[in-house]
Amino acid sequence: MVHIVGAGPGDPELITVKGQRYLREADVVIYAGSLVNPALLELCKPGAEIHNSASMTLDEVVAVIENAEQKGQVTVRLHTGDPSVYGAIQEQMDAFSKKGIAYDIVPGVSSCFATAAALKQEYTLPGISQTVIITRNEGRTPVPEAEKLRSLAKHQSTMCIYLSIAMLDKVVEELIAGGYAPDTPIAIVQRASWPEEKIVRGTLATIVKDIEGKNIDRTAMIVVSRCLGASYDLSRLYAPEFSHMFREASK
Known part of the structure; x- marks a missing residue:
């Protein structure tokens, strides 16, 4: 199995619990270069094979993963933020599918x-x-x-x-x-x-x-955005005269 994991924006505590667990379990980790906080790589278990994808082509990334799959190893493809936003993961997933490689995605904080x-x-x-x-x-x-x-x-x-x-x-x-x-x-x-x-x-x-x-x-x-430092209307959600299924409006 290949886990495509969103590492979050940088703070190592902003990776999800699931993403952290997969990173600890991985035999092979391919991370997105300087955009990933190196502190996250300290979560990897001793002996894990770690690759920096900044110097790799798509074919090289897929080859490393295919080799790991043949050995029955667990791979984490570690992307920054949430991998669905400017993560270039679709081309990787399509390549995995063509080769019959199973994968899942763990979202991250963009x-x-x-x-x-x-x-x-x-x-x-x-x-x-x-x-x-x-x-x-x-x-x-x-x-x-x-x-x-x-x-x-x-x-x-x-x-x-x-x-x-x-x-x-x-x-x-x-x-x-x-x-x-x-x-x-x-x-x-x-x-x-x-x-x-x-x-x-x-x-x-x-x-x-x-x-x-x-x-x-x-x-x-x-x-x-005009939201930055703007005067704005208060939300109706907490307005005393606003009823919803959990609260009756007060007079």
């Missing part, structure tokens, strides 16, 4: 949610935004025309933008062109949940200047 925790921010505030868009700017990986930032910006919802910090000036340009006002709040969070976590806040008009000299690199998440 960096966009670790970012919300770092910002101490709810993304879905009443009267402000009830939608969260997870996306990226177009780079070497193309983006469908309808999903480009300029198109998505018309929704004015909370947007979590992955893999785009190196193109921040272009990101800002596209968001403003799509409809966000220049004074829309934006936050950049680098390595959310890691000890070296770094937060920079600003607006679309200021953020490119705000991060100068801050050594913000490719591991940063971009969050754009």
Whole structure:
């Protein structure tokens, strides 16, 4: 069996209990390079075979797993965050299926949610935004025309933008062109949940200047939303005049 495990955003305590258990049991571990906190590898049992996939091709990853399967060994493919988001796992799963290799998936905490925790921010505030868009700017990986930032910006919802910090000036340009006002709040969070976590806040008009000299690199998440520091309507869930199946409204 191959276990595809989400390692979480960085803090080794944010891996799931199941993911931690599989990591302790694994005979072979293939982890996603510097994006995985090396402290997690300390959970591996003595003698476990450990591979850094940063220098491996898809065929090489599959070959290691196929070899482990032939030996009856347990393999963990350790991805960052939640593997379903920009994890490139579909091509691996398809390769496993073609070779008759059984696998399962253990979800993890995505960096966009670790970012919300770092910002101490709810993304879905009443009267402000009830939608969260997870996306990226177009780079070497193309983006469908309808999903480009300029198109998505018309929704004015909370947007979590992955893999785009190196193109921040272009990101800002596209968001403003799509409809966000220049004074829309934006936050950049680098390595959310890691000890070296770094937060920079600003607006679309200021953020490119705000991060100068801050050594913000490719591991940063971009969050754009009026939720950031906004006044908002209180949730009806806890309002005294609101009835639901567990509580009668008070007068």
